[in-house]
Amino acid sequence: MMKTKKTAAKKTVAKKTGQKKAAPKKPASKNAAAQQKKPAAKVKTTPAAPMRGKLLAAEPAPYRVENRNGKAAGLVICDHASFRVPRKLKDLGLKKTFLKRHIGWDIGAEEAALHISSVFDMPAVVAQYSRLVVDLNRAPDYCECMPEVSDNIKIPANAGLSKKDKEKRLNEIYWPYHKAVTRLIDRQVAAKKPPLLLFVHSFTPHMDGELRPWHISVLWKKEEKIAKKVVQTLRAAHPGLLIGENNPYALSGERFAGSSVWRHAEDRNLPYVLVEFRQDLVDTQEKAIEWAEIFIDAVRPVLRDPETFADRKIKSGKN
Numbered sequence: 001m002m003k004t005k006k007t008a009a010k011k012t013v014a015k016k017t018g019q020k021k022a023a024p025k026k027p028a029s030k031n032a033a034a035q036q037k038k039p040a041a042k043v044k045t046t047p048a049a050p051m052r053g054k055l056l057a058a059e060p061a062p063y064r065v066e067n068r069n070g071k072a073a074g075l076v077i078c079d080h081a082s083f084r085v086p087r088k089l090k091d092l093g094l095k096k097t098f099l100k101r102h103i104g105w106d107i108g109a110e111e112a113a114l115h116i117s118s119v120f121d122m123p124a125v126v127a128q129y130s131r132l133v134v135d136l137n138r139a140p141d142y143c144e145c146m147p148e149v150s151d152n153i154k155i156p157a158n159a160g161l162s163k164k165d166k167e168k169r170l171n172e173i174y175w176p177y178h179k180a181v182t183r184l185i186d187r188q189v190a191a192k193k194p195p196l197l198l199f200v201h202s203f204t205p206h207m208d209g210e211l212r213p214w215h216i217s218v219l220w221k222k223e224e225k226i227a228k229k230v231v232q233t234l235r236a237a238h239p240g241l242l243i244g245e246n247n248p249y250a251l252s253g254e255r256f257a258g259s260s261v262w263r264h265a266e267d268r269n270l271p272y273v274l275v276e277f278r279q280d281l282v283d284t285q286e287k288a289i290e291w292a293e294i295f296i297d298a299v300r301p302v303l304r305d306p307e308t309f310a311d312r313k314i315k316s317g318k319n
């Protein structure tokens, strides 16, 4: 079964990378093009009225854990899996079509993450609310955690948020999610199986008017050795791929201090790989699985290498 998938994946890659046509197209819709040309929209500063009651009353939990009892030393983490908005927040004042665009979530990331979790037999933590409600991959006090503007689109319900409303999102979504990740990591550390953390994201092929041509990208800060090994394996297996290294952004800047990858991996001294798939390549379940397979094959050598886990002074989690 694996062989069939692998073959299919390779065919797709060859099809997509043997020519330069694989580079993403410019946005087709007039709307999207217009959005890109516009300067950052002004945001009204009138504080929003504080919300009463619980944000998630009668709503799904902020996260779910799949394959909880997976046996491998590892954990798959998908911070941007969903574009769901709690009903009380009324789609954040946006049209649903905007929520479903890249600003609301990482298209294809959940499908890829679940496949990786299943093939490697690792638990997966999957976020269940949009990054526009609260971005789990930013520090809680950083401006992009509840952004007022994203890719030049104003987020009306995030303009002038009160401290109380911010705390509500943090207490009901952000902290429960990160606590769940910490608990799953701690369980493996306690069982003397320090996990390899696999952070699964996807990136839009165009942002702020710039094209982002990479097919797949690996990002790192401290864990360069692991990341380079994954990149090398990807290159050897798929010479036609354009592989990003710390693209389309780097993890080292202030923007990522306190992010999910810093909090759970960098700060705890745990091995990790952060992958970014290009969204137009993973926008169906079938395509997401094909690209997940490509990534899985590149991670296997790291997972098998005892050096990945050796000589690590693992620190305790902070939440």
Ligand SMILES: [Zn+2]
Residues within 6 Å of the ligand: 079, 080, 106, 200, 201, 202
């Ligand atoms: Zn993401």
